[in-house]
Amino acid sequence: MSMTTEPQPRVPVVALEDIWKTFGAVRALHGVYFDVMPGETHGLVGDNAAGKSTLMKILTGVYDPDRGAIEVNGKRVHFSSPSESRDMGIEMIFQHFALAENLDIRANIFLGREVERRHLGGLIRFLDTRRMTTETLRILKLLDLEMDPKLKVRRLSGGQRQVVAIGRALAFDARLVIMDEPTANLAVGKVEKLLELTKRLHQFGVAVIVISHRLDEIFAVADRITVMRLGGIVGRFNKDDVTQEQVSRLISHGRDGAEEAGA
Amino acid sequence: MTAFQVEAEQRAAALERRERIKHRIGDYGLLVVFAGYFVFMALASDRFLTVGNLVNVVRQSSVIGLVAIGMTFVMITAGIDLSVGAVVGVAAVVAARVAIDPGSGLLLPLVAGLGVSLVVGGINSLLIIRGKILPFLATLAVMAGTRGFALVYTNGQPTGGLNPQFDVLGQGSIGPVPIPVIVFLTAGLVADLVLSKTKFGRHVYAVGGSIETARDVGIPVSQVLLRVYLLSALLAAAAGVVLTARVDGADPLVGTGYELDAIAAVVIGGTSLFGGVGTVRGTILGVLLLGMVVNGLNLLNVASYYQQMIKGIVLVLAVVLNRWKSQ
Numbered sequence: 277m278s279m280t281t282e283p284q285p286r287v288p289v290v291a292l293e294d295i296w297k298t299f300g301a302v303r304a305l306h307g308v309y310f311d312v313m314p315g316e317t318h319g320l321v322g323d324n325a326a327g328k329s330t331l332m333k334i335l336t337g338v339y340d341p342d343r344g345a346i347e348v349n350g351k352r353v354h355f356s357s358p359s360e361s362r363d364m365g366i367e368m369i370f371q372h373f374a375l376a377e378n379l380d381i382r383a384n385i386f387l388g389r390e391v392e393r394r395h396l397g398g399l400i401r402f403l404d405t406r407r408m409t410t411e412t413l414r415i416l417k418l419l420d421l422e423m424d425p426k427l428k429v430r431r432l433s434g435g436q437r438q439v440v441a442i443g444r445a446l447a448f449d450a451r452l453v454i455m456d457e458p459t460a461n462l463a464v465g466k467v468e469k470l471l472e473l474t475k476r477l478h479q480f481g482v483a484v485i486v487i488s489h490r491l492d493e494i495f496a497v498a499d500r501i502t503v504m505r506l507g508g509i510v511g512r513f514n515k516d517d518v519t520q521e522q523v524s525r526l527i528s529h530g531r532d533g534a535e536e537a538g539a
Numbered sequence: 540m541t542a543f544q545v546e547a548e549q550r551a552a553a554l555e556r557r558e559r560i561k562h563r564i565g566d567y568g569l570l571v572v573f574a575g576y577f578v579f580m581a582l583a584s585d586r587f588l589t590v591g592n593l594v595n596v597v598r599q600s601s602v603i604g605l606v607a608i609g610m611t612f613v614m615i616t617a618g619i620d621l622s623v624g625a626v627v628g629v630a631a632v633v634a635a636r637v638a639i640d641p642g643s644g645l646l647l648p649l650v651a652g653l654g655v656s657l658v659v660g661g662i663n664s665l666l667i668i669r670g671k672i673l674p675f676l677a678t679l680a681v682m683a684g685t686r687g688f689a690l691v692y693t694n695g696q697p698t699g700g701l702n703p704q705f706d707v708l709g710q711g712s713i714g715p716v717p718i719p720v721i722v723f724l725t726a727g728l729v730a731d732l733v734l735s736k737t738k739f740g741r742h743v744y745a746v747g748g749s750i751e752t753a754r755d756v757g758i759p760v761s762q763v764l765l766r767v768y769l770l771s772a773l774l775a776a777a778a779g780v781v782l783t784a785r786v787d788g789a790d791p792l793v794g795t796g797y798e799l800d801a802i803a804a805v806v807i808g809g810t811s812l813f814g815g816v817g818t819v820r821g822t823i824l825g826v827l828l829l830g831m832v833v834n835g836l837n838l839l840n841v842a843s844y845y846q847q848m849i850k851g852i853v854l855v856l857a858v859v860l861n862r863w864k865s866q
Contacts, residue, residue: 359757374755378748378815379741387745388756390738402736409551417547 287350288313289452289483290335290366295344297330304330305341305507312452317474317484319498319515321491322527326504328487332454336368337361349451362389365451371460373441375429382412382425385444415443419476434461435469442473446480453477454485459493467496491520505530568860569809569821573828580831584838592834594715600830601723602627604823605778607801607808608730609771611822614805615734616747616767617814618674622663623775623801625685626656627794630779632693635789638701645704652780653773659685660772664765682798689791699788709785719781726774731819743767747814803850804829807857829853 288311297305305327312318322328333339335346337355346353348364355361375384386408393404412425421439429437438458445453458473459466474484474497488494494501495515503511503526511518511526525531580587606623613620634652637643659681666677711718734740742763745753753760778797783789808825810817832853836846 357757362757368755370755372751374752376745376748376752376815379744383741383744387741387752388758390741392738401738402732403738403741406551410547413547413550 286314288347289316289349291347291350292331292335293345293347295331295334296342297334297339298342303507305334308344308504308507308509310502310509312483312485314483315478315481316499317478317486317497319494319501320485320487320504321489321494321501321523322504325506326527327507328504329456330507331504332368332456332485332487335361336366336454359388362448365449366454367445367448367450367452368454369438369441369445369456369458371457373437373461375437375440377430378428380426380428381416381423381432381440382408384429384440385412385415385425385447387444389448411447412443415447418446418480419443437461438469438473442477446477446482450482452483452485454487456487458486458488459490467493471497491523494523495520503527568863569807569824569828569857572856572860573824573831576828576831576835580835580838584835586838587835590715592838594717594720596830596834597720597723597827598717599834600826601717601719602778602782603797603800603804603829604723604826605726605774605781606797607804607822607826608726608819609774610798610801610805611808611810611817611819612730612734612743612767613674613771614747614802614810614812615743615814615817616764617750618667618764618767619678619802619812620663620768620771620775621675621678621798622659622682622685623771624794624797624799625682625689626659626772626775627779627782627797628789628791629659629685629689629692630656630776631783631789631793632689632698632791634705634780635698635701635783636693638705638783639698641702643702643705645708648701648705648783649708649780652783653776656772656776656779657769660769661765663772664768667768668761668764686791686795693791695791697788697790701784701787706784706787709781709783710787719785722777722781726777727819727823730774731823734819739763739766744815747816749815800829803854806861807854809861811861825857 291311293309295305295308295310308327308331310331320328320331330339334341337358337360340356346355348366353364355364376387379387382405391404391407391411392401393407394401409425416423416425416439419439419442421436421443423436429440432440438461442453455470458470470486470493474486477484484497486494486497498515501511501513501515501518501523502509503523505527510530511523513523586592606627610620610623630652633655634648637651638648663674663678663681666672666681667674670677708718708722713721734743742753742758745756745758746760746763750760753763775794775797779789779794782793804825805817805822806812806825807828808817808821808823810822829850832849833846836849841849
């Protein structure tokens with residue numbers, strides 16, 4: 277899975293180049309470069325105001341950058357809405373999972389992208405529940421979650437909800453899944469579960485961005501780590517080339533403390 | 540197809556069947572009450588169980604029924620529409636004013652009555668979506684404004700003596716079935732299909748379940764709310780037009796308080812005031828139950844003041860029943 281063992285040069289799943297974004301007087305991002313390679317888990321860390329979520333919102337089409345380019349599989353794209361980003365295979369798994377508790381698993385997997393069947397030459401369109409049920413069963417089986425698709429999400433545990441949220445991404449051929457604070461809503465065995473899930477996503481050829489403030493988690497799952505601070509990138513490493521202490525210092529001071537240590 | 544796909548198809552089919560059955564017994568509690576009351580009345584009064592009387596119950600329920608169908612959509616989005624009673628009034632007087640012209644026919648007053656409701660529904664959605672005003676307050680204000688408009692428009696006077704072609708909408712019948720009943724049941728059937736079987740219906744539930752989630756997954760929340768409030772106004776207007784045709788005239792105060800009867804029927808039918816839960820078929824059952832209660836009490840010569848009290852008790856019982864069901 278490590279990037280360094282790959283022989284042939286590869287095109288990033290997504291690449292953000294020289295991204296700038298301001299909100300009024302606030303410079304949220306200045307000249308940010310960021311990419312994710314196929315099969316990679318890329319950890320994104322930084323303080324609250326570091327610009328992580330602004331960067332991800334640009335990647336998911338929520339915000340338009342003031343300047344800079346977005347490339348998906350080497351092709352330059354422009355997202356004018358979140359659905360355009362989703363159509364390119366970029367899926368966000370929110371910290372709160374973005375599930376409707378009053379609806380069942382199947383409805384949640386297809387929420388906002390329901391499959392319809394045309395009647396009377398397209399005059400009437402009804403939900404194709406049969407197809408959505410079949411597809412949901414397939415997705416749940418892929419994720420080793422043997423559950424009734426008609427189960428209301430209200431009745432699921434935190435871990436089961438996360439699987440549903442991931443299933444939603446997989447149902448639509450995601451190439452890149454962004455996980456925002458993925459363990460915040462899990463009760464037990466957090467890191468192990470996350471590791472297992474990212475592995476499984478990689479099996480389906482999906483690259484992953486993990487945003488977390490828990491460095492132990494990031495170091496457990498990430499291949500590369502990008503550190504953001506005050507709207508810019510202050511460091512990017514292969515996981516094995518850096519320690520948690522160095523990353524932690526970068527997050528809070530913008531320096532890894534190596535010079536002090538060397539002095 | 541692989542073996543797994545075949546298996547998945549079979550499981551899907553089995554689950555579909557189970558869901559259909561579950562759906563059917565979802566309103567079980569209400570059905571039992573409904574059936575129980577029905578049997579009680581059939582035994583208590585020999586005039587209850589006649590075709591004439593039962594058709595009468597449905598016809599008398601059809602006006603509130605139309606209003607309640609629209610209210611169901613609104614309440615599932617966790618909203619409320621207090622303006623519907625006033626919409627009944629304004630649609631009634633506008634349709635009546637057009638229908639006094641002997642040459643106006645059936646369609647013109649109908650379109651005028653329905654058309655004015657879209658303005659009211661549009662204002663409701665504008666206040667709620669753009670103005671970010673709570674539906675309760677927005678529609679309360681619109682209720683006052685709309686009722687005021689109906690009074691100003693008519694100078695507070697009733698309008699009567701409408702063209703007979705238009706009156707068919709309220710007084711005519713196809714075979715033994717009165718046209719208001721046909722309008723109500725057709726609207727109910729279509730609305731039930733829309734809510735339970737279409738993308739729009741699914742989005743109505745999603746918005747009511749969690750508006751943030753609906754936004755996050757890219758559901759056009761504003762568009763869903765706009766449609767829901769337009770639909771509510773439109774169905775209230777249909778009720779007003781049918782009522783006008785039925786009584787061959789309209790008073791600007793007609794429909795006063797209908798919003799509360801509609802909300803009561805919707806809640807009895809199992810829709811949650813907190814949104815995300817409810818069905819049109821439940822609402823229809825709720826409307827008919829309330830209609831049967833009034834009809835039964837009339838047949839038993841219970842004075843109308845007591846009827847109000849009994850309606851209150853039915854409402855409380857229904858709420859308790861629904862809470863028990865959802866646990």
